[in-house]
Amino acid sequence: xxxxxxxxxxxxxxxxADMTAASWTPGASEDYNREYAVDLxxxxxxxxxxxxxxxxxxxLDEEGPACRKFLARLQGEITKRGVIDVLxxxxxxxxxxLDLFYGTPSPGNPKAAERFAAxxxxxxxxxxxxxxxxxxxxxxxxxxxxxxxxxxELKNSLTKQTVEDAVQQYxxxxxxxxxxxxxxxxxxxxxxxxxxxxxxxxxxxxxxxxLPFNQGWNEGAGNPPNPDGLKTDYLWKRILTPRGxxxxxxxxxxxxxxxxxxxxxKKREQIWPRYHQLDxxxxxxxxxxxxxxxxxx
Numbered sequence: 176x177x178x179x180x181x182x183x184x185x186x187x188x189x190x191x192a193d194m195t196a197a198s199w200t201p202g203a204s205e206d207y208n209r210e211y212a213v214d215l216x217x218x219x220x221x222x223x224x225x226x227x228x229x230x231x232x233x234x235l236d237e238e239g240p241a242c243r244k245f246l247a248r249l250q251g252e253i254t255k256r257g258v259i260d261v262l263x264x265x266x267x268x269x270x271x272x273l274d275l276f277y278g279t280p281s282p283g284n285p286k287a288a289e290r291f292a293a294x295x296x297x298x299x300x301x302x303x304x305x306x307x308x309x310x311x312x313x314x315x316x317x318x319x320x321x322x323x324x325x326x327x328e329l330k331n332s333l334t335k336q337t338v339e340d341a342v343q344q345y346x347x348x349x350x351x352x353x354x355x356x357x358x359x360x361x362x363x364x365x366x367x368x369x370x371x372x373x374x375x376x377x378x379x380x381x382x383x384x385x386l387p388f389n390q391g392w393n394e395g396a397g398n399p400p401n402p403d404g405l406k407t408d409y410l411w412k413r414i415l416t417p418r419g420x421x422x423x424x425x426x427x428x429x430x431x432x433x434x435x436x437x438x439x440x441k442k443r444e445q446i447w448p449r450y451h452q453l454d455x456x457x458x459x460x461x462x463x464x465x466x467x468x469x470x471x472x
Contacts, residue, residue: 202299218321257359341366376445
């Protein structure tokens, strides 16, 4: 096996090991339905655990017409509204409403805490996403209750490949017409090496726009040295924890509609926060929370 593949797989293994140690479930590429862009095993497990009567109502345990009709409905709602809103609000199908995610529980609410614990955060290695026969695969895919949330392309500077190579891979090798890469289907796409992180919310081939998601170092770009591991492990150890990702989906990530000043045409943009936006708000939030509680007593 080539050295480059071994190194990328080593980084892949490290990330998955860290994430599964922090309550993420290992997913399997063969469980991913490429026609509907959903991990059926994780989706079924979530519905079984939280809304059992709907399993029979949608015939989720059998891949027959009723199940395909439901999956088509789910896919259509994500296409129309985006996965962020579908997670937040669920979907209606026939006479039934399906919740697809349970958010941050309020303090002292055991039922809400139980529901949040039923969410299935899963990470899948070598995700085969392509609907044609090439069986193209991504390094990592992240899912919540079977719905794709994020993708990763990984590189290792020790093999003289960097985050820029990962960016170019997204731009040149990942067809934006693939269902997984269409607007609103995933929340974010990460290009990652052992030193830097960049992200994109809408893949458009060569026109894809990647922004840095770095901590900064010495009042400049990049990331500080990490005596305990890789410079970029804050991404999966601190940002993409189940609680951290839930916070982003509830309070930061969104689709906004904007109007072009010259053409007056409306277009939709998907928002993912920059690292420093998250960092500042999360540093301030404990202080704000203490003030609110103090004023309430």
